[in-house]
Ligand SMILES: Nc1ncnc2c1ncn2[C@@H]1O[C@H](COP(=O)(O)OP(=O)(O)OP(=O)(O)O)[C@@H](O)[C@H]1O
C-alpha cells in the first residue's frame with residue numbers, strides 16, 4: 560500500500576452513518592478525493608457516542624473500506640465533533656503598543672491574540688477553534704494587518720468555538736482505541752462549510768446548515784471569518800419520530816415513508832392522495848394520507864429553521880448574509896426544503912455541493928458527505944500551516960494535547 564505525506568483522511572462519526580474520506584493534495588494545493596468508506600452507525604445519539612464498542616466496530620468498517628478504495632494505509636484522521644454542548648462566543652483582546660516610536664510589531668499582534676484567547680469559558684469547557692475576525696487599531700475597525708502601522712492600542716476580535724471537554728474526548732478515545740492517530744479535531748459544522756462554501760461566499764457572508772440525523776449544525780461566515788456557530792440537538796431522526804407518532808406506525812416504517820414520500824411543504828396537489836404500505840412481519844398494512852405526512856414533516860422542519868433563525872437574528876448577523884443560506888447533510892434531500900428555508904430566513908437558499916474539490920463524483924454529489932469532505936479540506940489547511948510555520952505542529956499538538964492526553968486516561 561502507498562503512503563504519501565499528502566494523504567489526508569476526514570472521519571465523521573455521525574448519528575446515521577460513519578464516513579471516512581481519503582483525499583490527496585497535489586503541489587498546486589488542489590484536493591482530490593480518492594477513497595470513501597461508509598458504515599451504518601449504531602452507537603451514536605444526537606451526534607455523540609452512547610455505545611463505544613459498537614462505534615469502534617463501525618469506524619473500523621468505514622476505515623477498512625476507505626483504505627481498500629484509496630489503496631492507502633490509514634494511520635491518522637482529522638476528526639469531526641458535534642453535540643449540543645458546543646457553542647461559541649466572540650472575545651476582544653487588547654494590547655498597548657510598547658515601542659517608543661509606536662510602530663506595531665508582530666509581537667504586539669501576537670500578544671493581542673493571546674489576550675483574546677484568554678477567555679473565561681464555562682467550567683469543564685475547552686476551546687475547539689479560536690479564529691481571528693479583524694483587528695482594531697486606536698479605535699479604527701476592520702484593520703486586516705496591523706503590523707508596520709503606527710498606533711498605541713491593538714485590539715483583535717477572536718471567535719471561539721468551545722465544548723465540554725469530557726464529551727469532546729469520547730470520539731477521540733474511540734479513534735485512538737483503534738490504533739489510529741487523531742491529527743486534529745474540528746467542529747463538524749465548520750468542516751461542512753469548508754466543503755460547500757467558496758472563499759467568495761465566505762467573504763460575502765453565508766449561513767451553512769448541515770441537517771444530519773441526530774443534530775443540525777450551523778455556522779455563519781462573514782468577511783471571510785467565522786462569525787457564529789451552533790448545534791441544534793434535533794435532526795432528521797426527530798422528523799421520523801414525529802411521523803412514527805403522528806401516523807401511528809413503527810419508526811423504521813416512518814423513516815422509509817419520509818424518504819420515499821416526504822416533502823417539506825403541504826401542497827394542494829396532494830389533497831386526498833394516499834399511499835398504502837403493505838403488511839410485513841406482524842405490522843398490518845396501512846394507508847397514509849399524504850397531506851397528513853407532509854404536514855407533520857413541514858411543522859418539524861419549519862420549527863428547526865425557526866430556532867436557527869432566532870439564534871442568528873439575536874446576533875444581528877442576518878442582514879450580512881450576502882451569499883444567503885446553504886443547506887447540506889442528509890436532511891437537505893427533503894423535497895422542497897429550500898422553499899421553507901427561504902421563507903423563514905428571507906434569503907436565497909441553495910443546496911451545497913463540494914464544487915472546488917475533484918475526485919470520486921459519487922462522494923462529492925452526496926450532501927451527507929459534506930462534513931467528512933470538509934474535514935479533508937480542514938486537514939489540508941492544517942498541513943499547509945505546518946509546512947510554512949514549523950512551530951505550528953507544536954502549537955497544534957499542544958492544543959490537542961490536553962484533549963488527547965485526557966482521552967487516554
Ligand atoms: N431523501 C431524504 N429525505 C429526507 N430525509 C432524508 C433523505 N435521505 C436521508 N435523509 C435523512 O438524513 C439524515 C442523515 O443525514 P446525515 O447522513 O447527514 O446524518 P449524520 O451525519 O449521520 O448525523 P449527524 O450529523 O446528525 O450526527 C437521516 O435522518 C435521514 O433520514
Ligand SMILES: [Mg+2]
Nearest residue numbers: 573771888930
Ligand atoms: Mg453529520
